[in-house]
Amino acid sequence: MNFFIEYSIVGIASGGIYALIALGIIVIFKSSKTFNFAMGEMMMLSAYFFYAATVTYSLGLVAGFCVALAGSIAIALLIERVAIRPMLGRPFIAVVMVTFGIGSIIRGVVGMVWGPNDLQIPAILSRSPVMLGDIFIPGKTARAFAIAVVIVVGLIAYLRYSRAGVALRAAAADAITAYSMGIDVRRIIAFTWIIAAITGCISGVLMANVNTLTPHLGMVALNVLAVVILGGMNSIGGVLIAGFIIGWLEAVTGLMLGTEYREITPYILALMVLLVRPTGLFGTKEIERI
Amino acid sequence: MVSYVETTALRSPAMWFTANRLTTGLLLVILLILPFVAPRYWIYFAGLLGINIIATHGLNIMMGYTGLLSLGHAAFIGVGAYTAALAQIHLGLPFWIAIPLAGVMAAVIGVGFGLPSLRIRGLYLVIATLAAQFILNFVFVHWQSVTNGDVGLTVQPATIFGVSLNNETRIYYLILFAVVFMTWFVVNVIRSRVGRALIAVRERDLTAQVLGVEIVKYKLIAFALGSFYAGVAGGLLAYFNRFVNPEQFGLLLSVFFLSAVIVGGMGSTLGAILGAVFMTLLPELLREGALQVGDTFGFDIALILVPLRETVFGLLMVSFLILEPRGLAQLWKRAKQKFERR
Numbered sequence: 001m002n003f004f005i006e007y008s009i010v011g012i013a014s015g016g017i018y019a020l021i022a023l024g025i026i027v028i029f030k031s032s033k034t035f036n037f038a039m040g041e042m043m044m045l046s047a048y049f050f051y052a053a054t055v056t057y058s059l060g061l062v063a064g065f066c067v068a069l070a071g072s073i074a075i076a077l078l079i080e081r082v083a084i085r086p087m088l089g090r091p092f093i094a095v096v097m098v099t100f101g102i103g104s105i106i107r108g109v110v111g112m113v114w115g116p117n118d119l120q121i122p123a124i125l126s127r128s129p130v131m132l133g134d135i136f137i138p139g140k141t142a143r144a145f146a147i148a149v150v151i152v153v154g155l156i157a158y159l160r161y162s163r164a165g166v167a168l169r170a171a172a173a174d175a176i177t178a179y180s181m182g183i184d185v186r187r188i189i190a191f192t193w194i195i196a197a198i199t200g201c202i203s204g205v206l207m208a209n210v211n212t213l214t215p216h217l218g219m220v221a222l223n224v225l226a227v228v229i230l231g232g233m234n235s236i237g238g239v240l241i242a243g244f245i246i247g248w249l250e251a252v253t254g255l256m257l258g259t260e261y262r263e264i265t266p267y268i269l270a271l272m273v274l275l276v277r278p279t280g281l282f283g284t285k286e287i288e289r290i
Numbered sequence: 291m292v293s294y295v296e297t298t299a300l301r302s303p304a305m306w307f308t309a310n311r312l313t314t315g316l317l318l319v320i321l322l323i324l325p326f327v328a329p330r331y332w333i334y335f336a337g338l339l340g341i342n343i344i345a346t347h348g349l350n351i352m353m354g355y356t357g358l359l360s361l362g363h364a365a366f367i368g369v370g371a372y373t374a375a376l377a378q379i380h381l382g383l384p385f386w387i388a389i390p391l392a393g394v395m396a397a398v399i400g401v402g403f404g405l406p407s408l409r410i411r412g413l414y415l416v417i418a419t420l421a422a423q424f425i426l427n428f429v430f431v432h433w434q435s436v437t438n439g440d441v442g443l444t445v446q447p448a449t450i451f452g453v454s455l456n457n458e459t460r461i462y463y464l465i466l467f468a469v470v471f472m473t474w475f476v477v478n479v480i481r482s483r484v485g486r487a488l489i490a491v492r493e494r495d496l497t498a499q500v501l502g503v504e505i506v507k508y509k510l511i512a513f514a515l516g517s518f519y520a521g522v523a524g525g526l527l528a529y530f531n532r533f534v535n536p537e538q539f540g541l542l543l544s545v546f547f548l549s550a551v552i553v554g555g556m557g558s559t560l561g562a563i564l565g566a567v568f569m570t571l572l573p574e575l576l577r578e579g580a581l582q583v584g585d586t587f588g589f590d591i592a593l594i595l596v597p598l599r600e601t602v603f604g605l606l607m608v609s610f611l612i613l614e615p616r617g618l619a620q621l622w623k624r625a626k627q628k629f630e631r632r
Contacts, residue, residue: 091357097548100361105601106604
């Protein structure tokens with residue numbers, strides 16, 4: 001039983017990072033109905049930026065992180081300007097395919113520049129385990145969880161109470177009306193890409209710290225699709241709980257059925273959500289049945 | 291909403307075949323005598339190309355004509371390949387039953403995955419097919435007793451009238467026949483009532499519904515048909531490679547067919563063929579080019595070949611979608627018009 005609780009806690013802890021990635025996807029989806037399949041690759045690229053800054057150019061951890069953050073924001077704005085904005089008004093699936101193509105480009109370029117092997121980024125999280133009573137939690141996972149949750153909660157609060165957040169919700173509700181009321185919708189879209197770059201950068205660095213850094217790090221974001229579906233596509237608040245649920249389920253199926261089942265758990269869950277409640281747990285009813 | 295395929299796409303595939311009977315016939319004759327003149331590697335390559343064309347037709351029916359994006363095409367090809375292999379190993383079925391069976395099996399499984407999300411508009415089908423990609427691949431790897439895991443299955447060559455199709459040239463003719471038949475079939479389906487309904491669903495689903503087109507039914511037909519094509523391609527692939535293993539059917543292959551449809555031109559049968567040819571040739575050209583560059587500057591290109599391919603696939607997808615959504619088929623048409631005007 002103790003074993004089960006330990007696995008559950010570790011699972012929920014890894015769900016914190018999922019929530020962070022999912023937040024980046026949902027914010028963009030809300031502002032422009034663009035589903036960003038390149039999120040995982042943006043995250044992976046940020047981790048490589050961090051690696052380059054701290055290891056190759058031996059900057060400090062803080063300076064290195066700032067460089068990585070600046071780099072990711074620049075890349076996100078570049079993607080938005082060059083590839084996403086020309087697609088405004090085009091069919092939904094065409095835009096999805098563009099983001100898919102961008103992911104492929106980033107993965108390829110990273111593979112060419114840094115090679116396919118695992119890299120080790122400098123440890124920013126302490127390894128010393130955290131004990132909850134007599135339950136043992138690996139140090140990196142626990143600390144990554146704490147950081148991710150603080151940032152997710154902070155961003156959710158920011159998007160709820162700040163002017164930018166209100167403008168974002170206005171643009172999501174009705175872009176044309178928002179535009180005529182003086183909200184610069186294009187800037188809102190660019191703003192959501194910046195948010196995605198920030199969450200991507202933080203989650204990328206955390207992820208590369210818990211695991212190792214490879215060009216396939218971004219594949220994790222495909223598991224996050226299940227988080228987005230479960231939480232509801234347009235529910236910013238839902239990501240946190242959905243992230244915990246998915247992380248927990250992954251860990252528990254890994255324990256009960258064998259680790260190989262971990263990789264398909266999110267997809268089976270996503271299919272079940274599609275079958276039973278396509279809006280997700282917290283999404284508002286924007287499903288168009290036909 | 292801007293449509294990415296002009297409405298004359300309704301007529302263009304048919305015109306392409308009837309107005310150019312001569313060209314088509316000539317092309318067929320060339321393809322028939324090719325094995326007598328071309329080197330063996332070419333014939334091997336042509337076989338692969340044919341299989342890719344069939345699979346691209348399938349994805350084009352879903353994505354190009356009906357607007358249903360599938361990220362699990364490779365997995366459905368895999369279902370076909372495993373079905374054909376298992377039908378031969380356990381039931382001893384000949385290829386002319388096993389390959390259609392592979393198509394049917396892929397269609398059934400494809401519809402099973404698509405059914406819940408085909409009723410809802412938007413992203414849900416994309417996620418369901420992505421789930422299919424990973425779940426099916428998982429089954430290929432982990433259902434040891436049936437699929438033999440990572441090792442895979444060995445397939446005996448197809449036999450017809452006692453002749454074993456055991457080399458490139460012999461299987462080439464089987465594939466050529468399949469490509470011609472499947473292309474003929476898709477051209478005619480699109481011209482028919484069904485094809486027009488599919489295009490109507492893509493263009494304006496609600497309008498189509500009002501006019502009496504049952505959207506869900508036709509989406510299902512498109513999905514089943516597309517998966518059937520994938521399954522047939524998979525069945526052929528099983529006999530072509532004579533082994534089947536999970537590694538062949540990864541996400542990268544799904545992306546490959548996605549880019550083939552986009553580059554060729556969505557909603558165009560000619561486009562599907564052009565796209566498949568282009569995308570199959572591209573890795574070879576890239577390898578040759580990279581070898582040249584590597585020789586000149588003296589570094590090892592073997593390491594960067596796979597990521598280079600991913601980069602170029604992605605670049606092509608993005609730039610065609612932004613700059614020329616009608617793909618190579620449109621470029622071809624434009625070039626031809628220019629030529630004819632002169």
